[in-house]
Amino acid sequence: MHSAYGALHSAAAALTAHRRALVRPHPDRARLPVVFNDYMNTLMGDPTTAKLVPLIDAAAEAGAEVFCIDAGWYDDDGDWWDSVGEWKPSQTRFPQGIEEVLSHIRERGMVPGLWLEPEVIGVRSPMAGKLPAEAFLQRSGTRIVEHGRYHLDLRHPAAVAHLDEVVDRLVEQLGVGYFKLDYNIDPGAGTDVDAVSPGAGLLACNRAHQAWLEAVLDRHPDLILENCASGAMRMDYALLSRMQLQSTSDQQDPLLYPPIAVAAPLSVLPEQSASWAYPQPGMDDERVAYSLCTGMLGRLYLSGHLPTMTGAQREAVRAAVAAYRDIRTDLATAVPVWPLGLPDWADPWLSLGLTTPDHTYVGVWCRADERATASPSLPHLAGRQADVEVVYPRHLPAWDGEWDQETGQLVLGKPVPGPSARIFRVSAALPSSPDSSHLL
Structure with missing residues (x-):
């Protein structure tokens, strides 16, 4: 040798064993369900009932077990970046309510999922004025603003109560069983509130975030949490010991994705490593298979315009999902x-x-x-x-x-x-x- x-x-084997010893027990660890997410190279943050229903049907026929509606489900006016934070479903995108779409996901045998960026409140969000100033990160007595958003301080009970209400409402009232948790801003050095330095404040806030995640899973033990964070910005085991899978990238070019998927298990467990597989109708047969292979030695994470594919293309996707489901038990110990x-x-x-x-x-x-x-x-x-x-x-x-x-x-x-x-x-x-x- x-x-x-x-x-x-040998080093990779030791790291892999160490990470498996760290992770929180969860049913997802054994099931490793196939996830279809509507975002990448597909709806790109513009979900509607009319667009989602055909995708849901095609994903179910392909063998997906979770269907996650990504960004945009809360947006009524198309300008959502600095207004997020209430996390209430759009009425314009879902004329009969998002409940109709989530019910259709369940009827097709899949777990409904939603995208969520829990730690941020847009500067135009109603929550920006409803929560006390102490519920946000601050420096020198001023609320930190980053890219049109405020950042919650989860040491404060009002911030925790707000997020607990959001999660419990979506899980208990709407039947959501999967959250893709995103994180698209950087608050900088941290907060100097109740801390000897901004760095100490940031560390305390990070620990409060982890405690919040633990409490969510204690209340909802079957809930699956994906760590996204702007395409793997926070791919660390402070979070991955608690969450079940990790989006490895926001790379949109299928030809460029394999180096990311190949390198990922050096940093994250194979069974947590979710690399996009987004075959498209315009691809030839080899390109469809190439894209699907990128997701198969980890958590198969599907997207793509499946409804407009040819019958042969859809069969190629079904075959990939079936092959993955045949080998995934081995991947969880590999x-x-x-x-x-x-x-x-x-x-x-x-x-x-x-x-x-x-x-x-x-x-x-x-x-x-x-x-x-x-x-x-x-x-x-x-x-x-x-x-x-x-x-x-x-x-x-x-x-x-x-x-x-x-x-x-x-x-x-x-x-x-x-x-x-x-x-x-x-x-x-x-x-x-x-x-x-x-x-x-």
Whole structure:
């Protein structure tokens, strides 16, 4: 085994085990439901009943288990950025009420979800005048304003009471079972209220935020919380030990997303790592599969204009969801490896492996326009016979490939032009000696 490979992956294995020891118990940890979110490259913050119903039906047919309505559901006038904070459903976007849409999500067998940015109050929000000044971050006696928003100080009982009312109302009255929690501002150094310094105030506020999250989950133990924070701005285990999954990026270009998805398990558990898979009707078959593969070795996080896809395209999405649901139990206990090394942004070939005692799942993305070859390395399987099968996509031309038992390499050739991706399952025979049984 190469020493650099072994050192990197031993460290990653230790970090992965440590993070799993940190996380709060939650039913989501075992279920790992497939999430469809209407935002990325799809509704982009402009949900309405008319737009959502076809998406809900298509997502359900694809096999999604959660449907999250993203930003905009509270907006009546199209200028919502500095007016957020009450979190009451729009009447213009949902003429019969958002209840109609949420009920339709449940009727199609999915958990309803909503986007929420709980820690902010827009300067034009009614809540800006209803809450006391002490409920907001301040410096030198002045309320902090950042990009048209105030920031709540969750040390203050009025701020906590407001957010508890919002969450409890949406969960108990509207049946919401999933929140995508966003965070799109930076309040700077912190607050000097009841603190020896702004930094000390900020630390106390962060701890109050964590306590609020804990209390929410204590009251609603099945509620699923996604940590978004402007595309992974706060991807840390102060939050991820409490929340169930993490949006890895707001990257909109499917060709550019794989380096993010491949690198993510070095920082976040695979089963919490939600990378967008947003296939679109205008993509060719290989590009649809490429986009879907990006989400499959983590939390499959779907979007895209599924209703206007062809029947064959919709079937490709269904097949990806079915394949993911078949392997996700393994992903929740897997250890990450990087068969082509950690990714560079412009690498033509990228690979992520997730290893279990029985299988190694290997995602491989090729961004070269021409036909090309690569040899992802799995030295923990060197010297062992192995079966290699395609997990997804099975409906497209097979890549050329063979297992080199002596070197522990998966020798691959991409026989099609243009970007292409595949997810493989490598199942090795039992090692012939005790020394070769170590995973890393």
